[in-house]
Amino acid sequence: MISLMPTIFFGHGNPMNALSKNSYTEGWASIGKSIPRPKAVLSVSAHWYVPYCAATSNLNPRTIHDFGGFPRELYQIEYPAPGSLELALRVKDLLAPVSITLDERWGLDHGTWSVLKYVFPKADIPIVQLSINQMQQPSFHYELGEKLASLREEGVLIIGSGNIVHNLSTYSWGEGDVLPFDWAVRFEEHVRESLIRGDDAPLVNYQSFGRDAIMSAPTPEHYLPLLYVLGLRRKKEKVSFPVQGIDGGSISMLAVRIG
Numbered sequence: 595m596i597s598l599m600p601t602i603f604f605g606h607g608n609p610m611n612a613l614s615k616n617s618y619t620e621g622w623a624s625i626g627k628s629i630p631r632p633k634a635v636l637s638v639s640a641h642w643y644v645p646y647c648a649a650t651s652n653l654n655p656r657t658i659h660d661f662g663g664f665p666r667e668l669y670q671i672e673y674p675a676p677g678s679l680e681l682a683l684r685v686k687d688l689l690a691p692v693s694i695t696l697d698e699r700w701g702l703d704h705g706t707w708s709v710l711k712y713v714f715p716k717a718d719i720p721i722v723q724l725s726i727n728q729m730q731q732p733s734f735h736y737e738l739g740e741k742l743a744s745l746r747e748e749g750v751l752i753i754g755s756g757n758i759v760h761n762l763s764t765y766s767w768g769e770g771d772v773l774p775f776d777w778a779v780r781f782e783e784h785v786r787e788s789l790i791r792g793d794d795a796p797l798v799n800y801q802s803f804g805r806d807a808i809m810s811a812p813t814p815e816h817y818l819p820l821l822y823v824l825g826l827r828r829k830k831e832k833v834s835f836p837v838q839g840i841d842g843g844s845i846s847m848l849a850v851r852i853g
Contacts, residue, residue, distance in 0.1 A: 599746045600629055600853035603754040603823040604709045605837065606640075607845050609661045612671055612708040618847050619712050621837035625849070626713035628836075633749030634681045634720040636742070638822045639705030640756035643815040647738075648695040648725040651682040655721065656701035673707035678720035681750065685724060688741050700725075705755040705819075726818050735818050736798050739825020746853075752826055754819030758785050759810040759846035766842045774840035781810035782846050785820075789833050789850060794824055810846075820850065827852045 602625065611619055641660055642648075655677045659669045679696075686694040702710075706723060726735065745752060759778045766772045781803060788797050798821060801807050811817040827833070837849035 597747070598853060599632055599749060599751050600851055601746060601752045601823050601826045602852070603756070603820045603850040605757045605845070605847040605849055606705050606709050606755045607757060607841050607847050609664055609668060609704050609708055612704065612711060613665070613668055617839065618837055618841075621849065622709055622712035623715075625836055625851070626715075629751070632719060632751035634678050634722065634751075635710065635714075636681060636685065636745060636750055636752045637702075637706040637710075637721060637723050638726060638752075638754045638819045639703050639723060640726070640760075640816040640819055641703040641705040642700060642723055642725045643728050644725050645727065645729050646695060646725065647689070647692055647727045648697040648700070649682040649685045650677055650698070650700050650723045651679050651696035652698040652701065653677045653679065655723075657707055658701045658703040660703045671707075671711070673702055673711050673717050675702065675710070675714075675717040676720045678722050681720065681722045684745070685722065685742065688744065689738060692738070697725075709753075709755055726815060728815070732798050732800065732814070732818065732821055736794070736821040736825045739822035742822070743826050743828075746826060752823070754823045756816035756819040757846050758782055758817060758820060758848050759840065759844060760816035761809060761812055761844040763812070764809075764844040772843045774843050775809070777806045777809040778840055778844050778846065781806040782840065782848060786835065786848075789824075792830065797821070797824055823850060823852060
């Protein structure tokens, strides 16, 4: 019997990770082997960033290839995990009075499947995605995480997928190993230190980190999934960083495991 599922934030990075064997994908596979098998997965992905709150309710969610300019092989990947209307309805109930639309059009975007294809390679665990409402402030997303906390006792693995540092305008495409920018290192370290201290306020109000935050999260959608995971954390619950690294100088691949 599962007493309390962990909750995990994944830095998913470049879609090409879905075709790669590297330290990041090996780390994701190791996470899958280290946690109890969940009843279902609830995923908050940076790539479903819309002006409303919604949960996928389709029983056979499609694999969404939401990117361009990559090799043909990447578009041929399918991750045929089932959906779960039961979990979607449970999420809707827990988040009330916030209005949650049950969505049958969306599926699993690459923020979800490019990671889970390593964590759960058999694609046999039901998955629901929860959108990120772009009209709301960071505190709203943190509070939604708090409201979902009981799902951890029900065998549901809740994941956030984004990147703590995500600046594509400074990313070194195809240039091999490059040193990370100093602002990226500092911002990631601020986040780590706050997580270890259990100090949520500066993480919710991440703009208070000044220029480092502006450079590291010039748009919020890749950072906000972390706040859902943070809201799920119980007092003094253990935090660890099973995957680490900064790719291309400006994409943090840090994974944050709570529990």
